Amino acid sequence: MSQGYQRSLPLLDDLNRFYWTSGKDGVLRMLRCQSCGHWQHPPRPVCPKCLGRKLEPDTLSGKGKVFSFTVNAKSWGPGLEVPYVIGIVMLDEQDGLQLTTNLRDVAPEDVKIGMPVEVFFEKDEDVWLPMFRPTMQAASA
Amino acid sequence: MSAPEVVISGIGQSAVGRKLPQSGLELTIDASLEAIADAGLTTQDIDGVATFPGFRPDMQPFSPVGSIDIKEALDLKLDWFCGALEGSAQLGAIINAYAAIKAGLARHVLCFRTVKEGSGGASWQESATARAERVRVGGEFQYIFPYDAISATNWLSLYAQRHFSLYGTTREQLGQIALTARRGAMDNPKALFRDPMTMDDYLSARMISSPLGLLDCDAPTDASTVIILSAADAAAGSPKPAIRIDSVGGGIHGRAGWDQADMPDMAAFDAGRMLWSRTDYKPEDVDLALLYDGFSFLAMTWLEALGFCGRGEGGAFVEGGHRIARDGALPLNPHGGQLSGGRTHGFGFVHEAVLQLRGEAGARQVAKNPQVAAVSNGGGPMAGAMLLVRD
Ligand SMILES: [Zn+2]
Numbered sequence: 001m002s003q004g005y006q007r008s009l010p011l012l013d014d015l016n017r018f019y020w021t022s023g024k025d026g027v028l029r030m031l032r033c034q035s036c037g038h039w040q041h042p043p044r045p046v047c048p049k050c051l052g053r054k055l056e057p058d059t060l061s062g063k064g065k066v067f068s069f070t071v072n073a074k075s076w077g078p079g080l081e082v083p084y085v086i087g088i089v090m091l092d093e094q095d096g097l098q099l100t101t102n103l104r105d106v107a108p109e110d111v112k113i114g115m116p117v118e119v120f121f122e123k124d125e126d127v128w129l130p131m132f133r134p135t136m137q138a139a140s141a
Numbered sequence: 142m143s144a145p146e147v148v149i150s151g152i153g154q155s156a157v158g159r160k161l162p163q164s165g166l167e168l169t170i171d172a173s174l175e176a177i178a179d180a181g182l183t184t185q186d187i188d189g190v191a192t193f194p195g196f197r198p199d200m201q202p203f204s205p206v207g208s209i210d211i212k213e214a215l216d217l218k219l220d221w222f223c224g225a226l227e228g229s230a231q232l233g234a235i236i237n238a239y240a241a242i243k244a245g246l247a248r249h250v251l252c253f254r255t256v257k258e259g260s261g262g263a264s265w266q267e268s269a270t271a272r273a274e275r276v277r278v279g280g281e282f283q284y285i286f287p288y289d290a291i292s293a294t295n296w297l298s299l300y301a302q303r304h305f306s307l308y309g310t311t312r313e314q315l316g317q318i319a320l321t322a323r324r325g326a327m328d329n330p331k332a333l334f335r336d337p338m339t340m341d342d343y344l345s346a347r348m349i350s351s352p353l354g355l356l357d358c359d360a361p362t363d364a365s366t367v368i369i370l371s372a373a374d375a376a377a378g379s380p381k382p383a384i385r386i387d388s389v390g391g392g393i394h395g396r397a398g399w400d401q402a403d404m405p406d407m408a409a410f411d412a413g414r415m416l417w418s419r420t421d422y423k424p425e426d427v428d429l430a431l432l433y434d435g436f437s438f439l440a441m442t443w444l445e446a447l448g449f450c451g452r453g454e455g456g457a458f459v460e461g462g463h464r465i466a467r468d469g470a471l472p473l474n475p476h477g478g479q480l481s482g483g484r485t486h487g488f489g490f491v492h493e494a495v496l497q498l499r500g501e502a503g504a505r506q507v508a509k510n511p512q513v514a515a516v517s518n519g520g521g522p523m524a525g526a527m528l529l530v531r532d
Contacts, residue, residue: 008276008291010283042284042398068306068404070298071351076291086290086350088299088400100400102288113306125275129287 004079009127015043018057023121023128030097032058039094062119063135064091067098071108083108089117089132105133144243146373148383149529151180152495153367157331157483159259161363165205168365169255170214176367181380182249187369188220189247193234193254193487195224206255206365221247229391229412230433230519231487232527236389238370248375252368254488258361281398294358294436296399297520298350301438304405305352310441310456312352316343317462318437318473319356319480325467326477328505333360333483357437362483368491384495387513388528390416397522408524409439409446409517416515416526417448424448427528428511429497430471431490434478439520444473447515447526472507487518491527498531 010020019041022029031040035052039060046053067090075082085103090096103111104120117132153176155168163171177184196207208224211217221241229236231254238250278286290296304310320343326332338356346355376383390412396402417424424447432443441455449471450458459465465473476482476493485492494514496502517526 006275007289008278008282008286010287011277011279013279016283042281042401068299068303070295070302070353071348072289072295072298073348073350074292074294076289080289084289086288086295086299088404096396096401096403098401100285100288100290113303124287127287 005077007124009124012126015045019043020127022057023123023130026121028060028062028119028130029057030060031055039097041097041099060091060093064089064117064132066103066111066113066115066117068113069103069111071111085111087111087117087132099130101130101132103133104131144245147239147242147370147386148373148376149368149386149491149495150249150371150376150379150383151176151178151182151369151381152492153177153179154331154485154489154492155365157333157362157364157485159333159362161259163363165255165257165365166210166214168363169206169211169253169367172253172365172367173211173215173251176251176369179381180249180369180371180376181378182369184215184217186249187215187217187251189238189241189250190217190219190222191234191238191241191250191252192224193228193231194226202258202260203256205257206253211251211253217251221250229525230523232491232516232518232525233391235368235370235491235527236391236525239386239389242370242372248372250370252370252488253365254486255365256361256484256486257363258484259363284398285400292350294350294353297436297438298353299400300402300405300407300442300521301352301436304438304441304453304455307405308453308456312344312354313340314456314460315352315357315437315441316340317459317465318434318440319343321462321465322434322474322478322480322482325475325505326481328503329476329482332477332481333362334477334481353436353438356480359435359479359484362485364483364485364489366485366488366492368488368495382499382531384498385530385532386527387422387530388416388420390414390419390526391524393522393524399521402522405442407442407446407520408522409442409519409526412517412524412526413446413448416528420528422513422528422530427471427513427515428509429475429494429507429514430465430473431494431514431516432473433487433490433518433520434474434480435484435520437480440473440478442520443517446524447517467505467507475502475505475507490516490518494529498529
């Protein structure tokens with residue numbers, strides 16, 4: 001048990017639980033409109049494009065690109081280690097489908113907007129936080 | 142009967158500083174009585190109160206005083222009042238008051254913003270989350286806080302970094318906004334920071350969250366600022382020249398989440414479109430800009446959002462600092478803004494706009510007899526703007 005900084009965690013409810021526990025099997029899921037196919041994040045009970053009310057968690061590739069990032073250099077509380085990289089990742093599936101994350105396995109000075117990244121999960125209590133790292137090049141020699 | 146014109150008839154401001162001995166309510170009383178006298182009114186003339194964001198028991202340094210507190214303290218007889226966090230940023234309170242007067246619900250509305258952040262617990266997000274016990278959060282911030290994106294500096298840095306990347310904006314350009322603010326603050330006795338600042342000082346200040354460093358961030362303070370709005374006919378006997386609210390803009394058309402916007406776009410652009418759609422004035426008619434600079438990058442965003450330059454051209458616009466200097470084509474925040482003046486949180490820009498339009502700004506008065514001022518508040522999904530005119 002750490003005596004120092006504890007990151008905040010989401011308060012789980014019936015709308016968001018699927019999202020925050022999706023990483024249990026290593027797969028990123030978001031709500032998708034069953035009428036028009038629009039991905040909806042954060043979760044809401046209606047599709048803003050077609051006003052359809054039937055939205056279901058669906059599987060994403062977990063791949064995207066760095067839309068923006070910041071290297072946080074200030075420790076906001078005792079025990080919070082710096083630097084760390086906060087990123088906005090836009091997912092490949094839909095323009096504007098984006099989320100806040102931490103960019104890992106990359107030196108802060110090497111992060112670039114447009115960099116391809118992929119999801120992995122970090123479990124903390126009952127939550128699987130989607131994190132992102134540079135995409136592994138499967139074909140690399 | 143047509144809707145009345147709405148004017149700013151009086152302004153007032155308490156002492157501004159860190160760890161002031163006065164309570165938030167005492168500061169609010171100081172600013173209110175000054176503003177009421179400035180307008181040539183008495184407490185019994187005030188029939189409306191509007192404040193941002195209303196009393197917040199969960200974050201008292203951020204908002205220690207509500208509309209009811211000043212009503213009770215001064216025994217006001219109110220026909221209309223409101224205090225709300227949701228709206229057109231801090232200016233939402235003033236825009237609400239403007240609408241109330243237009244609708245005939247009130248004649249003289251006392252609008253205030255009071256902060257005690259200079260006495261500690263400044264950043265409510267930080268004090269609420271950066272601690273050694275587990276916190277569970279709901280709402281929008283459940284998607285942001287778990288990634289230790291705790292501070293507004295983090296949220297805005299993400300917009301700034303994308304602006305830098307898309308448009309080639311530089312730290313030196315952003316620094317001109319901080320340097321210009323400091324030059325103004327040196328002539329403002331109430332400003333928090335009045336020592337000279339060089340570009341070297343700016344660039345060597347410690348990084349907070351790239352690309353924003355310490356001198357890109359405003360500083361918490363204790364202060365209360367009061368703006369009195371009146372129906373123009375009711376203010377006809379005011380001792381000071383009336384400053385007419387020519388146009389207002391607020392609202393939001395894009396995604397409203399801090400991390401959901403089409404960065405670097407912000408609600409500011411929606412406020413700008415609305416502002417110019419409601420007036421015959423054009424950006425080139427503006428003599429003076431009082432643009433929100435809780436972060437330097439926000440003032441740059443507002444320059445673009447209000448059409449003083451093209452989208453992405455904010456860096457080039459402030460390059461060298463000449464255009465935005467006190468004697469430049471578009472003087473920016475001659476009082477030092479919040480960057481050097483302290484976080485009076487939005488209303489300080491309105492206060493300064495009125496002083497400048499009246500010619501009462503003393504050593505920092507812009508020389509060209511300004512008649513039209515643009516004022517803005519907010520960042521990210523919160524934005525409000527006004528065009529103020531001395532007819
Ligand atoms: Zn749909």
